[in-house]
Amino acid sequence: MQHIRDIRCSIRMCLNMLYQDEEDYKMNDLRQRCAAARKLLERMPKAGLGFFPTPFYRLSNLSGELGVNLYIKRDDFTGMNLFGGNKVRKLQYLIGDAAAKGCGYVFTFGATQSNHAMQTVSACRRCGLKPILYLVAIVEPDEEDLRANLLLDKIMGAEIHIVKMLPGEEENAADEQAVVMAREHMKRLESEGHRCYEVPMGGASPVGSVGFIEGYVEFMEQTLSMDFHPDYVFHGTGTGGTMAGLAAGRVLTGSDAAIISINVSWKDKGYPGRAGALANESLKLIGADVTVDADRDIHTDLNYYLPGYEIPNQASTEAIRLLAEKEGLFVDPVYTGKAFAGMLDYIRSGRVPQGSNVVFWHTGGATALFAEKEILGAIV
Numbered sequence: 015m016q017h018i019r020d021i022r023c024s025i026r027m028c029l030n031m032l033y034q035d036e037e038d039y040k041m042n043d044l045r046q047r048c049a050a051a052r053k054l055l056e057r058m059p060k061a062g063l064g065f066f067p068t069p070f071y072r073l074s075n076l077s078g079e080l081g082v083n084l085y086i087k088r089d090d091f092t093g094m095n096l097f098g099g100n101k102v103r104k105l106q107y108l109i110g111d112a113a114a115k116g117c118g119y120v121f122t123f124g125a126t127q128s129n130h131a132m133q134t135v136s137a138c139r140r141c142g143l144k145p146i147l148y149l150v151a152i153v154e155p156d157e158e159d160l161r162a163n164l165l166l167d168k169i170m171g172a173e174i175h176i177v178k179m180l181p182g183e184e185e186n187a188a189d190e191q192a193v194v195m196a197r198e199h200m201k202r203l204e205s206e207g208h209r210c211y212e213v214p215m216g217g218a219s220p221v222g223s224v225g226f227i228e229g230y231v232e233f234m235e236q237t238l239s240m241d242f243h244p245d246y247v248f249h250g251t252g253t254g255g256t257m258a259g260l261a262a263g264r265v266l267t268g269s270d271a272a273i274i275s276i277n278v279s280w281k282d283k284g285y286p287g288r289a290g291a292l293a294n295e296s297l298k299l300i301g302a303d304v305t306v307d308a309d310r311d312i313h314t315d316l317n318y319y320l321p322g323y324e325i326p327n328q329a330s331t332e333a334i335r336l337l338a339e340k341e342g343l344f345v346d347p348v349y350t351g352k353a354f355a356g357m358l359d360y361i362r363s364g365r366v367p368q369g370s371n372v373v374f375w376h377t378g379g380a381t382a383l384f385a386e387k388e389i390l391g392a393i394v
């Protein structure tokens with residue numbers, strides 16, 4: 015009997031050693047891949063705009079309540095100004111590219127309360143470039159009572175062109191109209207000898223998404239230093255540039271965390287495929303030899319954005335309150351509130367098993383808490 019017990023004990027010890035070896039091997043591989051990714055990223059033109067790495071830590075109160083290990087990646091703290099967010103990562107590479115190409119003007123797009131537009135203006139001001147915005151009035155701003163990002167754009171002295179939405183017009187049609195108008199404007203400036211740089215809505219270009227490849231590498235470096243193994247990463251997705259960069263970074267580092275991207279607006283069936291293609295363009299740009307497969311690596315969820323973009327819903331309102339009351343932190347009604355609500359539903363419904371290591375990637379946007387009432391909803 016003692017003999018059998020000894021054999022069992024030895025087998026267990028061997029298995030433990032094997033398991034430890036495999037874990038060590040994985041960690042070493044991840045470390046090496048992060049270092050190699052940093053080398054590739056170093057070659058890209060970049061403007062130093064924000065404060066990195068952004069904080070990453072555990073939310074103890076909510077972890078206890080939800081039965082998972084909930085961590086937060088604070089990209090609302092990217093800087094440059096008080097109102098950081100995900101676009102700063104993209105803008106480091108976009109503005110770096112604009113400066114390398116000798117451009118003096120930067121054009122970009124979004125809704126009148128666009129976080130991306132506000133952060134682009136801030137980045138341009140810091141780097142001495144002239145920001146020109148073409149903004150679609152999904153929610154009509156009150157010129158006598160400017161709010162949130164539009165107010166900040168004005169304070170920073172951006173040149174702002176408001177593109178009104180015609181009755182019954184689709185958002186996409188108004189967005190396209192904004193691009194047509196901006197390109198005519200660029201032509202005029204270029205005929206006068208100026209160089210212009212066009213940043214697409216949300217900074218969703220191969221250059222912009224490189225910023226989120228770097229973001230994922232930074233995140234992996236943090237998890238390694240904390241000996242933390244993420245099972246799930248949740249974030250909100252709009253134009254898809256953040257998602258593309260995260261998916262690319264995940265493949266590049268060999269991370270096995272599942273990224274769940276919660277849609278904040280209506281998207282057609284081709285959206286994940288386009289994001290996959292964008293991820294691959296970014297990977298090619300930095301000279302990486304891996305690719306994203308949209309079917310395998312991109313997971314979007316359209317169940318949490320209704321009734322629509324910039325229109326709050328009950329779940330997002332409750333999510334904003336929950337995070338504020340339990341942790342003293344703020345998410346916003348347009349992006350991060352809906353993403354947080356989606357994550358809560360995955361956890362509460364058991365789709366994310368109890369005890370999992372879950373990360374909420376906070377992409378910013380809290381200025382929307384000071385936007386028009388239609389956008390904010392009935393939080394208080």
Ligand SMILES: Cc1ncc(COP(=O)(O)O)c(C=O)c1O
Pocket residue numbers: 099100129130216218250251252253254255256257349350377378379380
């Ligand atoms: C706060 C916030 N979160 C998430 C997103 C979505 O990012 P992306 O457009 O890269 O999908 C945005 C985009 O504007 C945003 O402002």
